[in-house]
Amino acid sequence: MKKATGALQRGRGRPRCFDQDTALERAMVLFWERGYEGASLDELSAAMGISPSSLYATFGGKEQLFRAAVDRYLAGQGGYMSRIFAEEPTARGAVQRLLETAADELTRPDHPPGCMVALAGTQCSPGAQPVQGLLRGHREASQCGLKARIQRAIEDGELAPDTDAAALATFYATVLLGMSVLARDGASRESLRAAVEVAVRAWPGAPRRP
Known part of the structure; x- marks a missing residue:
């Protein structure tokens, strides 16, 4: 600029x-x-x-x-999802790295804790509805990105054909939003990293080979 x-x-x-x-x-x-x-x-x-x-x-x-x-x-501190998804060869690796990066970024001491897109417009008056809509749109776009990456993993055979891509994307989007709230409440990087380990274990197993 x-x-x-x-x-x-x-x-x-x-x-x-x-x-x-x-x-x-x-x-x-x-x-x-x-x-x-x-x-x-x-x-x-x-x-x-x-x-x-x-x-x-x-x-x-x-x-x-x-x-x-x-x-x-989104062009700086909050724009790491697309870069991670472009660099990681597997969906599981991409989601794990996304959650780990979020745990680090949401708790960095050199900027406010949590995610700006997740937290900056959660409680607003009716006059601020356009702002709420803007942020909701960005959150929905992130969840759609998760779903698309999971769907590609299904098509590539990384996940079973009956995997519910939408439900899995909602689950990990919920984890990300929850991590943001906890970070704003003062959660440590270590505690969020521990939660990430649990969330990654919920990733579905690979499809069985005949």
């Missing part, structure tokens, strides 16, 4: 220049920590180091800023 130039005015003073990339990163962290409605415009503008008028002029408003922050999160 390019830096702002002199187009944004602050009252009648000199133009206020700021790094949009840095400002968006700070907004993302605040939304991640406090949720969409928990982060006020004044808090956001203070964290970003800009005036509320500059926030509106640059990003269009709080909802638009939140959408940009979610995109940034």
Whole structure:
């Protein structure tokens, strides 16, 4: 994202220049920590180091800023699912690595705990329904990605033909969401890793060969 130039005015003073990339990163962290409605415009503008008028002029408003922050999160800290699925040759290996990576990422000390997409819009007023819909759509897309990878494993013979791909995807999506909530409550990386070991043992066995 390019830096702002002199187009944004602050009252009648000199133009206020700021790094949009840095400002968006700070907004993302605040939304991640406090949720969409928990982060006020004044808090956001203070964290970003800009005036509320500059926030509106640059990003269009709080909802638009939140959408940009979610995109940034998914392009960075929260975007490891597609990379893992592309790199791991088996569905079991991909799901295990996904859960292990989540256990590490959700409990990192250098950013808020938990998953921004899972937690930033769970409790919102009716006026924030578009934001809830945005986050729900991302969660559903992740679950669809899980289902598609499991379905491919069935077609490749890694899993039995009668494996319920939808149910298995729902199970592991539930594990991921639960890990996010526990991380926000202060669960350690070690405790989440232990839960991952149990969840991986629930993976169906390979089909029997004739």
